[in-house]
Amino acid sequence: MKVFIFMHIPMIPNPAVSPSAVETNHAPAALAHGVWRERARRVSRWVMGVCALGLVQSAEASSGAVERPAKVVIVKADDVRGDTPKWRRFVADSEALGVKVSLGIICDSLVDASPEYVEWLRALERSGRVEFWNHGWDHKRWKNEAGVQLMEFKGTGPEHQAKHYGDAKAWMIKVLGVAPAAFGAPFNATDADTEAILRADSDLKLVFANRESAAAGKFFAPISLKGEHDGTGKPNFEKFRAEYAEKPDLTLLAFQVHPQSFGEEHFGEYAKIVAFLLAEGWTFALPREVVAWTEKKAAP
Ligand SMILES: [Zn+2]
Numbered sequence: 001m002k003v004f005i006f007m008h009i010p011m012i013p014n015p016a017v018s019p020s021a022v023e024t025n026h027a028p029a030a031l032a033h034g035v036w037r038e039r040a041r042r043v044s045r046w047v048m049g050v051c052a053l054g055l056v057q058s059a060e061a062s063s064g065a066v067e068r069p070a071k072v073v074i075v076k077a078d079d080v081r082g083d084t085p086k087w088r089r090f091v092a093d094s095e096a097l098g099v100k101v102s103l104g105i106i107c108d109s110l111v112d113a114s115p116e117y118v119e120w121l122r123a124l125e126r127s128g129r130v131e132f133w134n135h136g137w138d139h140k141r142w143k144n145e146a147g148v149q150l151m152e153f154k155g156t157g158p159e160h161q162a163k164h165y166g167d168a169k170a171w172m173i174k175v176l177g178v179a180p181a182a183f184g185a186p187f188n189a190t191d192a193d194t195e196a197i198l199r200a201d202s203d204l205k206l207v208f209a210n211r212e213s214a215a216a217g218k219f220f221a222p223i224s225l226k227g228e229h230d231g232t233g234k235p236n237f238e239k240f241r242a243e244y245a246e247k248p249d250l251t252l253l254a255f256q257v258h259p260q261s262f263g264e265e266h267f268g269e270y271a272k273i274v275a276f277l278l279a280e281g282w283t284f285a286l287p288r289e290v291v292a293w294t295e296k297k298a299a300p
Helices: 002-008 018-024 029-062 085-097 115-127 158-176 192-200 237-246 264-279 287-298
Strands: 072-080 101-105 130-134 141-143 149-151 206-209 219-222 252-257
Touching: 072 085, 072 287, 085 101, 085 264, 115 130, 115 158, 130 158, 130 287, 158 192, 206 287, 219 252, 219 287, 237 264, 252 264
Parallel strands: 072 101, 072 252, 101 130, 206 219
Antiparallel strands: 141 149
């Protein structure tokens, strides 16, 4: 707004120069005075117009026009490891449907990334239609000697987790130039060590999780509905709609999908779910947008 005013401010006449210029044209003093009065009126009308515009914008802000929409969905697409045909199709389909999507990167894929992969990531980041989030380093799970199931961010200890979280974040900064604002653990599996790491990261604003405590005081984006009712990479519109009907009070939703595992029919099921949510009045947003809306709402 300040730039707008600066760029459009009319030339204010300089009295030290202009009257003498008028005099050299032999204009009567009364006429010169009239010209000045008219110019002053024009500037005054323009200033009043700018002030009125400002008032309209403030009114919009206070009336809630820029606040968080009533029903917000974040598409949480997991497991980016490369610029595959399925990922490219998923992004293109989403754009054609008119919705923004957030993509979780498994960040060890960035270490030996091809120039094409890097350029694809950067172009999407620049587009403003896609936001990348930290989906950990290697997405591994295994059993220890005692037969206990360990996952990248569950049961693996603070050192292992801090290294994986920190390396993933550092590589995202290196490739995309910006720290990820959101995190979602592989398998959505975390423990108290993860929560301490998330809480300590001031760049992190939003956490995708199944339970609020796992969000570690960050903005909690709940995976309240299954995105894929027939198993990983297998969305099913009718089953989605049935579960949706059982939860009529939802206002915020992380809609989780694994596009790299989609079969041909699943792109169609995904499109049907998106169209359904749009028809139901949901706004598709990126994690950073949701956090910004919330921060505005919380401001005095
Ligand atoms: Zn995953």
